[in-house]
Amino acid sequence: AQRVTQPEKLLSVFKGAPVELKCNYSYSGSPELFWYVQYSRQRLQLLLRHISRESIKGFTADLNKGETSFHLKKPFAQEEDSAMYYCALVTGFQKLVFGTGTRLLVSP
Amino acid sequence: NAGVTQTPKFQVLKTGQSMTLQCAQDMNHNSMYWYRQDPGMGLRLIYYSASEGTTDKGEVPNGYNVSRLNKREFSLRLESAAPSQTSVYFCASREGERGGGYEQYFGPGTRLTVT
Numbered sequence A: 001a002q003r004v005t006q007p008e009k010l011l012s013v014f015k016g017a018p019v020e021l022k023c024n025y026s027y028s029g030s031p032e033l034f035w036y037v038q039y040s041r042q043r044l045q046l047l048l049r050h051i052s053r054e055s056i057k058g059f060t061a062d063l064n065k066g067e068t069s070f071h072l073k074k075p076f077a078q079e080e081d082s083a084m085y086y087c088a089l090v091t092g093f094q095k096l097v098f099g100t101g102t103r104l105l106v107s108p
Numbered sequence B: 001n002a003g004v005t006q007t008p009k010f011q012v013l014k015t016g017q018s019m020t021l022q023c024a025q026d027m028n029h030n031s032m033y034w035y036r037q038d039p040g041m042g043l044r045l046i047y048y049s050a051s052e053g054t055t056d057k058g059e060v061p062n063g064y065n066v067s068r069l070n071k072r073e074f075s076l077r078l079e080s081a082a083p084s085q086t087s088v089y090f091c092a093s094r095e096g097e098r099g100g101g102y103e104q105y106f107g108p109g110t111r112l113t114v115t
Helices: none
Strands: A003-005 A010-014 A019-021 A024-026 A033-038 A045-049 A072-074 A083-091 A095-098 A102-107 B004-007 B010-013 B019-025 B031-038 B042-049 B064-068 B074-078 B087-094 B110-114
Touching (some): A010 A019, A095 B042, B019 B031, B019 B087, B019 B110
Antiparallel strands (some): A003 A024, A033 A083, B004 B019, B087 B110
């Protein structure tokens, strides 16, 4: 079954603390994964894609095929990082399957 | 370049009423999607259209119909609204090419309440 699991509904950290948002996937083929972010009252937007191996706003994510994980990390959280984060998996040519999302709350 | 636009932004319906949610994109994308977003459920695909003239069911199509009116527009219709369809609805589009450029671009959402 094609599935994305984000085990944490809420992750609360203090400003300057490290952040790791967990994402595990189940997929029989070669996975293509993304992180999307939704700031308060804004539309979803792409944050990272595993293929490009980039760092956006200080966030990085590494695909670990052995652990079937694509965790999102940032060494020092900022208040403006507070948002809803969704991990997504490409299934077939046309579709994305999203996880249930993790709300990140960064307190001052 | 407005990207993906949706109308209306908010809507309240009574059970049994019908309505159509409109979506348009100006990026010349081939593929378009409708999702619903519910607390604790994430985003779930309702219907999608891989190209103009084609539509396919997603994960939760029951109670909905869609029309790909042209390349730009993809509408979602609720024929007889039910309280279970209270949700935030997002439209998205994608260029439709294989490879690394799989990004989907999302609209601002429509918040629908069915009483």
